[in-house]
Amino acid sequence: MKVTQHIEKANGKSLFSFEILPPLKGQNIQCIFDSIDPLMEFKPPFIDVTYHREEYEFKELPNGLLEKKIVKKRPGTVGICSAIQNKYQVDAIPHILCGGFTKEDTENFLIDMDFLGIDNVVALRGDAVKSEIYFKPEKEGHSYASELVTQINNLNNGIYLDADLQNTNKTNFCIGVAGYPEKHMEAPSLDSDIYFLKQKIKNGADYIITQMFFDNKKFFEFVDKCRASGITVPIIPGLKPISTKKQLNLIPHRFKVDLPDDLIMAVVKAKDNEAVKEIGIEWCIEQSKELQKAGIPVLHYYSMGKAENIRQIAKEVF
Incomplete structure (x- = not known):
């Protein structure tokens, strides 16, 4: 079932969903199930599965030259989505990136998803790999998420890369x-960012899911700006409970997200990370309750493979 259909079926009730990471190479599917099992009592209608593109490592050779080696540390998105749908009978939503994919790769990925009965995808540009300062698109790939959305929407209309194909199947993502x-x-400004977000909607996107935030006021202002610009699709907030002192510096640096002063000082004064975890849970509970009261259709949690803090939040909210 489509995310938009889940929202319509809920009749105004806020749904619970979450996102997981594929396991590191060498681990098995059981570690994924172990992170999902504790959260199934809250009846998530769908679970997002991230995709991690290939990264590069450089090894110095005896002659002094550098050899570039491709390293893919978290493979398995396609298989995990299939396993989730088979085991839990909920919709699994794969992330698909511009980075690391040619247009042909993208088409083949989408065909596989269609064959597996997957109804939803999240289209992302993706971040630059660690060896790059700025994002570099794959040769014969997409530079922007809006272009990726267009390709997916084309496939929904039976338009494939090979224009000579006859009687093509229309996907329905x-x-x-x-x-x-x-x-x-x-982005140079929030207004310009929303301008390009609107382009993704025009190109065929059906819903928006946000990056994490810790101040609900910023989410509500973002929604108001989107609506004022003519964006009418559902906007799903992404939430993450802070759990370590290190994240006070890591989250703003990595995601360019501000932390409220009250949260910062509470974490600074915490005696250890166990206390920080409790602070993060309580903060996220309050965020969730306020969003739920405002009638937000889905509350989406970035679990990062750790279920316990998300479970404690969900127990108080759903």
């Missing part, structure tokens, strides 16, 4: 895209 309540780190 519901397309999610990312939104940034505090703007994308590369």
Whole structure:
């Protein structure tokens, strides 16, 4: 079932969903099930599965030259989505990236998803790999998420890369895209960011899921700006409970997200990370309750493979 259909079926009730990471190479599917099992009592209608593109490592050879080696540390998105749908009978939503994919790769990925009965995808540009300062598109790939959305929407209309194909099958993907309540780190302003977000909607996106935020006021202002610009699709907030002191510096640096002063000082004064975890849970509970009271259709949690803090939040909210 499509995300938009789940929202319609809920009749105004806020749904619970979450996102997981594929396991590191060498681990098995059981570690994924172990992170999902504790959260199934809250009846998530769908679970997002991230995709991690290939990264590069450089090894110095005896002659002094550098050899570039491709490293893919978290493979398995396609298989995990299939396993989730088979085991839990809920919709699994794969993330699909511009980075690391040619247009042909993208088409083949989408064909596989269609064969597996997957109804939803999240289209993302993706971040630059660690060896790059700025994002570099794959040769014969897409530079922007809006272009990726167009290709997915074309496939929904039976338009494949090979124009000579006859009697083509139309896919029926519901397309999610990312939104940034505090703007994308590369955007010059929030208004310009929303301008390009609107382009993704025009190209065929059906819903928006946001980057994490810790101040609901910023989310509500973002929604108001989107609505004022003519964006009418569902906007799903992405939430993450802070759990370590290190994240006070890591989250603003990595995601360009601001932390409220009250949260910062509470974490600074916490005696250890166990206390920080409790602070993060309580903060996220309050965020969730306020969003739920405002009638937000889905509350989406970035679990990062750790279920316990999300379970404690869900127990108080759903």
